[in-house]
Amino acid sequence: MPLDAEQIEQAVETVEHDDHSFKRIFKQPKAAWAVAFACVVAFMGLGLVDPILPAIGKQLHATPAQVNLLFTSYMLVTGVMMLITGWLSSRIGPKRTLLLGLIIIVIFSALGGFSSTVGQLVGYRAGWGLGNALFISTALAVIVSVASGGTASAIILYEAALGLGMSVGPLLGGWLGAISWRGPFFGVAILMAIGFIGILVLLSDVEKPKQKSSILDPIKALGHRGLLSMGIMALLYNFGFFTLLAYSPYVLGLDEHGIGYVFFFWGVCLAITSIFVAPKLEVRFGTKKSMYVVLFLIALTLAVMGLGVHSQALLIACIIIIGAFLGINNTLVTTAVMEVSPVERSVASSAYSFVRFAGGSVAPWLAGKLAEWYNPETPFYVGAVAVILGMIVLFSGRHHMKEIS
Template identity: 70%
Template sequence: MSTQSKHQKVNPFHQPKSAYAVAFACVVAFMGIGLVDPILKSIGEELHATASQVELLFTSYMLVTGVAMLITGFISSRIGPKATILVGLLLIIIFAFLGGISDTVGQIVGFRAGWGLGNALFISTALAAIVSVATGGAESAIILYEAALGLGMAVGPLVGGTLGSFSWRGPFFGVSVLMAIGFIAILVLLKGVPKPKQKTSIVAPFVALKHRGLLSLGITALLYNFGFFTLLAYSPFVLSLDAIHVGYVFFFWGVLLAICSVFVAPKLERKFGVAPTLYGIFILFGLDLIFMAIFTNSEATVIGLIIIAGAFLGINNTLITTAVMEVSPVERGVASSAYSFVRFVGGAIAPWLAGKLAEWYNPHIPFLVGGIIVFLAMVTLTIGKRDLNKMRA
């Protein structure tokens, strides 16, 4: 059977309940990334913090998430994927609640770090769990995972903006409640995910990164994530909108991200291939950020560019995840941990640096720097492309 006919016959959304239980928890987990977006200015105003200080909510979360990815395989291979997922969800429930009762930005930054630890345990294991229980192979599982990611990214800002219109504390409590629901769903429905036959060494992700293709794709994602989180974390500060309206802007951004990650990305991959499509997306996203730098003072233009960027980000998320899974010479869980460690560094640096660049220079510079760094992703993609082509040969 040809690759094309396989794509035509497999429906990635005909899945068992266990796959959907994990997918639901993924939605809530990825809601946590964009949930605080609409309330960043409110937190800064009420707690008397600068933009770069508030941006540390993203930095601590992403940095701990990335570093913790290095040990998730080690933990999961010993206590099992389901237990790892449940521990991760429990940590998110606890630290999201503690964030909601905080009184200083420093406290919130610290609790967001704990949230990031739970997020790492959950996210890295969730993809492997979905692949294990889903029907239709790894590609269908990745599409379901990316659909959950996109939906979470879309709904997160809307929920955050809605709850944040009452109080900046509301989104933190909201995540805690929703994650509790996800915890119960996983506990009851997720079955049939066996423990790995071999225990993963704690150094396995570092060994995996010796593979040139995996490392280069990880660095590509790091550079791309720098642009991603510049847009996500910094752009609310150049909009004169309240929390609920910022939520609406990023809701439409997330809807476009979800649609393109699930429906558009696979079609572009089949027509043009992974690498050519990624080159095109990096160019378009880089230009999007540069136009945001030029037209920062035009709120309507910035809003339009934010929403349009959702399409580029959705396509990229699906294709680069697929490429990592194909190019990796190691098991998927280890590859996911190693790759995620590298790419989350970009997400950790960008928010804080964007705030600082705006303070040092002007509001235009963060977008300009983000666009240039996204263009640099094409250089490292060229290195990874060679190994990807070898794997497909």
């Protein structure tokens, strides 16, 4: 069942004041661990292909812009599907929605491993995005409903799964990709099949929401100026985020193992700051002020990457450092979205995710094209400008975000 903003706020307060919450995370029923394992693998999917992007382009004779359509198709379908996941889950139930998402990921990730052209791979990644949207949008509510120790422990478990998936994904992609670029796709299919079996066997039926949601609810929610501003800001922020994720592997000059290790440490920094640093900054300085500063630092780091695009050491350092900023911003934005909108959490999240993913889906492809049209540093400069514009959008909509500190 979806969490509302009040539950999220209470959970965060409990985490901040209860030192035993982190101990209780290890005392969970098997059903909670089954969902958490599947979450780890699902979150791996975002960064798993990073280390193999250059290899895919080389072996399938494709340009960076063409290969980056792997991200574009994935994000576009994920964003659009966010509009219907709540509608579907309220009708077939959370468990069936999870299982449907998992089996779709298994099928399309395996098909991706058998691809012979970039076009096929892009299409299969779109199918992967469909399954991922169904799974991720439902997983948090399911973990909360089955985990022990209350909502706070469940959220810690979910955040831990997210952080582990984001950090291990590139590392696993590098290891398997060094054998063959097809390896990561088959690896995800196998791991997700294990997750499917675990949830099927260990998770009991989860109660359906008492009220069925409408497909139009997320669209109507965007009529709230504060939520719309947050969505547009996140769309522009995604230009910076996916310029880093989808384009930087091409200019690093490293093999699959090297790229995997760089983004592993990137993911570790992201996970640590999202869980431990962001809540402290929010309490001390407020959500909006913290977001302004972090967005500026993200833009500054991207600009530095553009200036130092031919320095491998500088690029590696910037990628790892920016991971810390991204982790903080991701948590702050999630908190802000939960607080700013008067609609229930699931609807607000769907509306926001639709704007940021569907709208930002052009960013990976555009980064590759900008490098073709101009020079290697241009994508980083454009990403930096987009993040600054996102900061301006956030500032312009501040009067409609009085609920945010």
